[in-house]
Amino acid sequence: MAIPGFDGCEPKLQHLLDLHVDLEAPQIIGQTPCGMRQIFIVKAGSFEGPKIKGTLLPGGGDWATARPDGAVQLDVRGTLKTDDGALLYVYYGGIIGDAMKVAGRVFAGEEVPLSDYYFYTNPMFQTAAQQYDWLNRTVCLGRGRVVPGGVEYRVWAVS
Numbered sequence: 295m296a297i298p299g300f301d302g303c304e305p306k307l308q309h310l311l312d313l314h315v316d317l318e319a320p321q322i323i324g325q326t327p328c329g330m331r332q333i334f335i336v337k338a339g340s341f342e343g344p345k346i347k348g349t350l351l352p353g354g355g356d357w358a359t360a361r362p363d364g365a366v367q368l369d370v371r372g373t374l375k376t377d378d379g380a381l382l383y384v385y386y387g388g389i390i391g392d393a394m395k396v397a398g399r400v401f402a403g404e405e406v407p408l409s410d411y412y413f414y415t416n417p418m419f420q421t422a423a424q425q426y427d428w429l430n431r432t433v434c435l436g437r438g439r440v441v442p443g444g445v446e447y448r449v450w451a452v453s
Contacts (some may be wrong), residue, residue, distance in 0.1 A: 311343030366393035380423030388415030
C-alpha cells in the first residue's frame, strides 16, 4: 500500500562518527525471567567524525540481555567528551543477532565479517553544549561490530 505524500521522501544517512569502546569483563547477573542478564562497564573509548571528535568517559555501560532466541538486546548509556570540552549523553537500544556465536568466534581470535551477523543500534544524544545542540534533534543509526575487549560502531545521522 502506497501512502500519498511519501514518494521521494526516503531518508538519507550522513556519517556522524566512528566510536571505539573498551569494556571491562562482564558482570554476569545470570538467568532472569527476561533472559541472561550481563552488564558491560565502559573502561574508555574514543570517537571521531567529520564534525565531532573526543573520548568516551569511563563508567557508562550496556545492560545487555541475552534472549532465548539467541539475540542480545542492548540497553546502552554513556558520556562522550568532545575535544572542545563539551559533554554529550548518549543512549541507545539495539540488537545483536546470534551474539553468543559471534562473541565466541571473536574471543577465539577470529575477525568476524559484518556480513556474518546483525548488529544495529539507534543512538540518541542529549547535551547542554550550544555548539552540539543540533544533536538533541538528530535521529541516528549505528552499525556495530564485536572486537576483542570491546565493540566498535559507525554512526550515521538520519536526514
